[in-house]
Amino acid sequence: MSGQQTAVITGAAGMLGSALMKLAPAAVRTVGVDIADGDLSTDEGIDGALGPYPPSLHERSYGGRDQPDVVIHCAGYTDVDGATSEPELAQRHNALATEKVAVFCAERGAKLIYISTDYVFDGTRGSPYSEEDAPNPINAYGRSKLAGERAAQQIAADCLIVRTQWMFGPGGRNFVAAIIDHARHGGEVGGVVDEIGSPTYTRDMAGALWELVAEPISGIIHLTNSGYCSRAELARAALDVAGLSGVPITEISGADWDSPTRRPAFSVLENRRWAALGHAPLRPWQKAVAEYVKSYLQ
Numbered sequence: 001m002s003g004q005q006t007a008v009i010t011g012a013a014g015m016l017g018s019a020l021m022k023l024a025p026a027a028v029r030t031v032g033v034d035i036a037d038g039d040l041s042t043d044e045g046i047d048g049a050l051g052p053y054p055p056s057l058h059e060r061s062y063g064g065r066d067q068p069d070v071v072i073h074c075a076g077y078t079d080v081d082g083a084t085s086e087p088e089l090a091q092r093h094n095a096l097a098t099e100k101v102a103v104f105c106a107e108r109g110a111k112l113i114y115i116s117t118d119y120v121f122d123g124t125r126g127s128p129y130s131e132e133d134a135p136n137p138i139n140a141y142g143r144s145k146l147a148g149e150r151a152a153q154q155i156a157a158d159c160l161i162v163r164t165q166w167m168f169g170p171g172g173r174n175f176v177a178a179i180i181d182h183a184r185h186g187g188e189v190g191g192v193v194d195e196i197g198s199p200t201y202t203r204d205m206a207g208a209l210w211e212l213v214a215e216p217i218s219g220i221i222h223l224t225n226s227g228y229c230s231r232a233e234l235a236r237a238a239l240d241v242a243g244l245s246g247v248p249i250t251e252i253s254g255a256d257w258d259s260p261t262r263r264p265a266f267s268v269l270e271n272r273r274w275a276a277l278g279h280a281p282l283r284p285w286q287k288a289v290a291e292y293v294k295s296y297l298q
């Protein structure tokens, strides 16, 4: 970005949105909105959170202009099991809300960056997925996020879809924090061995996203910390850093885990385009987990 630019962060109270707010470059003016400002799946919510179109006297001012330069759309329905039991709710918050945010961006000429997920893939390929691979979601959450991707691409043609996975960080419930809390309260820790992904720190993701904001690219890009592991290996790494090495992890299969949702077995995202753009890989997930766990326990 050159000069003073304005970026709207939706889902600004959530895990990734709060990291983006915190790590915004000095040259970017951020406007953070979340559900308390308006439900983005409704026209009233869009007007309340982002401002109506055509612009009125009462709307938000984006640095004295009618539109932001970019909208990083992090808001979403992220409860994977909740999406399985209430798929229409996931569609509303992930697909319909994205459609409305995309219309806002198209009307204002703002760039849309939509945060999506590895769950658009079925996880059967057995090797990392590149941006060219065909999605085939196997659960309601994945279907709702893919519908969001398609709405974004149809309405805001130059949008950028950034797929990530297994995020952890301050500002929201996440697997790493949940495992540590559970173990500290004496609970038995179960770790799924046949679900493989790349744990990704919101702090690293936010820094990389701000780099992407400065680049005139569209389409799809995959972005995660480097390396991959099973849920059981992630749990072990988190507990070790937390000084809980003595806590055993019962290794289980995803099929035996008490969840109503089928999850992709191997949904690692190859960061092929990120590398092709000349960026260094994000640090290995183990280093990111160690940094987060230390700060979580302080």
Ligand SMILES: NC(=O)c1ccc[n+]([C@@H]2O[C@H](COP(=O)([O-])OP(=O)(O)OC[C@H]3O[C@@H](n4cnc5c(N)ncnc54)[C@H](OP(=O)(O)O)[C@@H]3O)[C@@H](O)[C@H]2O)c1
Residues within 6 Å of the ligand: 010, 011, 012, 013, 014, 015, 016, 017, 034, 035, 036, 038, 039, 040, 041, 073, 074, 075, 076, 077, 078, 092, 093, 097, 115, 116, 117, 118, 145, 164, 165, 166, 167, 168, 171, 172, 173
């Ligand atoms: N977490 C992961 O591991 C992961 C992995 C891959 C991709 N992603 C994607 O990355 C994005 C950010 O994830 P996150 O974990 O940071 O999310 P998060 O912590 O759950 O935050 C999302 C925020 O969006 C809000 N929200 C939901 N529906 C909304 C709506 N219709 N209008 C306005 N606000 C709404 C939520 O409010 P409520 O809490 O009140 O619902 C919440 O504050 C999401 O799009 C997610 O699908 C996440």
